[in-house]
Amino acid sequence: AQKVTQAQTEISVVEKEDVTLDCVYETRDTTYYLFWYKQPPSGELVFLIRRNSFDEQNEISGRYSWNFQKSTSSFNFTITASQVVDSAVYFCALSRFYNNNDMRFGAGTRLTVKP
Amino acid sequence: GAVVSQHPSRVICKSGTSVKIECRSLDFQATTMFWYRQFPKQSLMLMATSNEGSKATYEQGVEKDKFLINHASLTLSTLTVTSAHPEDSSFYICSALDRGPGEQFFGPGTRLTVL
Numbered sequence: 001a002q003k004v005t006q007a008q009t010e011i012s013v014v015e016k017e018d019v020t021l022d023c024v025y026e027t028r029d030t031t032y033y034l035f036w037y038k039q040p041p042s043g044e045l046v047f048l049i050r051r052n053s054f055d056e057q058n059e060i061s062g063r064y065s066w067n068f069q070k071s072t073s074s075f076n077f078t079i080t081a082s083q084v085v086d087s088a089v090y091f092c093a094l095s096r097f098y099n100n101n102d103m104r105f106g107a108g109t110r111l112t113v114k115p
Numbered sequence: 116g117a118v119v120s121q122h123p124s125r126v127i128c129k130s131g132t133s134v135k136i137e138c139r140s141l142d143f144q145a146t147t148m149f150w151y152r153q154f155p156k157q158s159l160m161l162m163a164t165s166n167e168g169s170k171a172t173y174e175q176g177v178e179k180d181k182f183l184i185n186h187a188s189l190t191l192s193t194l195t196v197t198s199a200h201p202e203d204s205s206f207y208i209c210s211a212l213d214r215g216p217g218e219q220f221f222g223p224g225t226r227l228t229v230l
Contacts, residue, residue, distance in 0.1 A: 037221075042223075043206055043208075043223070043224045043226070044221070044223040044224060045208065045221040045224075047220075047221075050218070091158065091159070095219075102161070102164075103149070103161065103210075103219060104161070105158045105159045105160075106158060107157070107158045108157075108158050110156075
């Protein structure tokens with residue numbers, strides 16, 4: 001069975017602070033994909049990153065960075081110098097390797113960035 | 116990236132009526148589409164997998180007679196909520212699988228309110 005745990009239900013930070021959103025996953029598959037999505041108040045999911053299980057390199061994209069550690073089954077997401085526009089719900093998700101079938105989402109973390 | 120549309124974006128209906136939601140892949144053919152449901156402040160839960168030309172596969176606990184799925188073409192899947200009740204009020208999100216890159220692309224969602 002596949003499972004994604006986002007233990008942080010809500011996080012509140014002040015603008016310009018760094019914040020890390022945690023994601024821990026469970027799967028019996030040896031090959032799989034991990035994702036992060038942003039869901040602003042409008043509701044539309046915004047794709048942030050997809051990482052396959054073969055690639056443990058950390059990734060940086062502007063103020064966003066991701067730390068994938070298979071040893072601890074974690075795929076954490078850090079926002080550096082947070083901004084008010086980063087306020088949203090962030091979902092971590094896991095899918096089987098082939099064709100992203102059977103995508104399972106974590107419960108989500110609601111991030112509020114205060115000015 | 117690929118574009119997936121949903122129609123309508125919002126719908127309000129009376130209890131007991133049926134509502135149809137459309138999901139279209141605009142620039143690719145999708146043999147597989149997925150339907151998710153998201154209750155307020157909760158995560159996305161997969162309801163069913165829709166395969167073009169065949170019956171949908173429903174997740175455990177989802178009533179197939181209540182949530183009718185039709186995937187009649189390679190670019191269109193429809194979800195019909197039959198005899199809707201207030202507890203069916205939710206945010207319904209579809210996604211379409213583009214087998215070329217092997218990625219799921221999400222629609223903007225449909226907010227259903229049943230009075």
